[in-house]
Amino acid sequence: MKRMSVFWVAVLSVAVFGCTANTNRVSTASDEPFSDTETSSKDLNAVAQKMARSLIGLHQIQAAKTPPRIAFSDVKNETNEIINKNLFIEKMRTLLLRNSQGKMIFLDREISKDVSNERSAKRSGSLSSGKMKARAGADYFLTGKLSSIDKQSGGQRSTYTRYAFRLTDAESTAIVWEDDYEVKKIGEAGLYDR
Numbered sequence: 767m768k769r770m771s772v773f774w775v776a777v778l779s780v781a782v783f784g785c786t787a788n789t790n791r792v793s794t795a796s797d798e799p800f801s802d803t804e805t806s807s808k809d810l811n812a813v814a815q816k817m818a819r820s821l822i823g824l825h826q827i828q829a830a831k832t833p834p835r836i837a838f839s840d841v842k843n844e845t846n847e848i849i850n851k852n853l854f855i856e857k858m859r860t861l862l863l864r865n866s867q868g869k870m871i872f873l874d875r876e877i878s879k880d881v882s883n884e885r886s887a888k889r890s891g892s893l894s895s896g897k898m899k900a901r902a903g904a905d906y907f908l909t910g911k912l913s914s915i916d917k918q919s920g921g922q923r924s925t926y927t928r929y930a931f932r933l934t935d936a937e938s939t940a941i942v943w944e945d946d947y948e949v950k951k952i953g954e955a956g957l958y959d960r
Contacts, residue, residue, distance in 0.1 A: 803848050803916075803925035803951035812931045813947045814857035820945045821862060821908075823935065826870050836933070837873040837904035845914035845927060854929065885930060903923055904936045923955040 791887060820943035821827065838859070841851040857874055917924045930946040 768866050779903055799925055803923050803953045805845075805927065808928070808946050809929070809947075809949055810853060810857060812949075813854055817854075817858050817931050817945055818861035818865065821858075821943065822866050822869070822941050824933070826864075826933075826942050830869070833869055833871045834905040835871045835873055837875050837936075838905045839907045839909035841910040841912065841931075843912045845912050846916055847914070849908075849912065851912055854912075855931070856909060858908075858931070868894070871902070873902055882954050902933065907934045907936055907946075908932075918955050921955050922952060924950065924952050926950045 768882065822936055833898065838855050840853075841855060843849055843851040862870055863872065910929065912927065914925055914927040927950075928946055928948050930944065932944040934940050934941050
């Protein structure tokens with residue numbers, strides 16, 4: 767009898783966790799701290815985790831003899847929200863650096879001007895330098911697009927949001943990977959909606 771109970775607990779655990787691993791979130795605004803339909807920290811974390819898992823498993827990453835160099839390009843925000851759109855790829859980068867086991871190298875293009883100034887100062891002799899290194903070029907660009915459809919009826923508001931990201935070959939412009947995450951939220955319409 768005890769074995770049978772353990773068996774059913776194991777089966778139930780596999781069913782519950784197996785089914786929720788790739789499920790997109792559809793929610794009412796009641797599970798959010800505010801009664802709105804906008805992007806939340808739950809969305810940010812779910813999107814970043816799904817994209818990072820998908821990228822780590824990509825054949826071009828796993829089969830590469832040397833880790834591909836990835837640069838980030840701006841994310842486009844085509845939603846009605848004011849949102850820090852690059853927060854998504856910054857969170858993805860953190861997860862990928864933590865979990866990719868050195869299979870990817872990320873280029874920091876945000877500080878390109880600082881790097882250029884430092885390199886010039888080293889080469890002119892005004893700063894000491896160790897080994898001279900060539901500035902790395904990107905093998906791929908990682909970018910994305912946030913899109914939404916908003917509907918309002920009476921006192922209710924519905925927002926469908928799609929968070930899509932892609933990896934583009936820096937030489938050929940071929941898209942080698944793309945994935946998305948979708949969420950629909952229903953909540954109360956704000957004063958500006960009425």
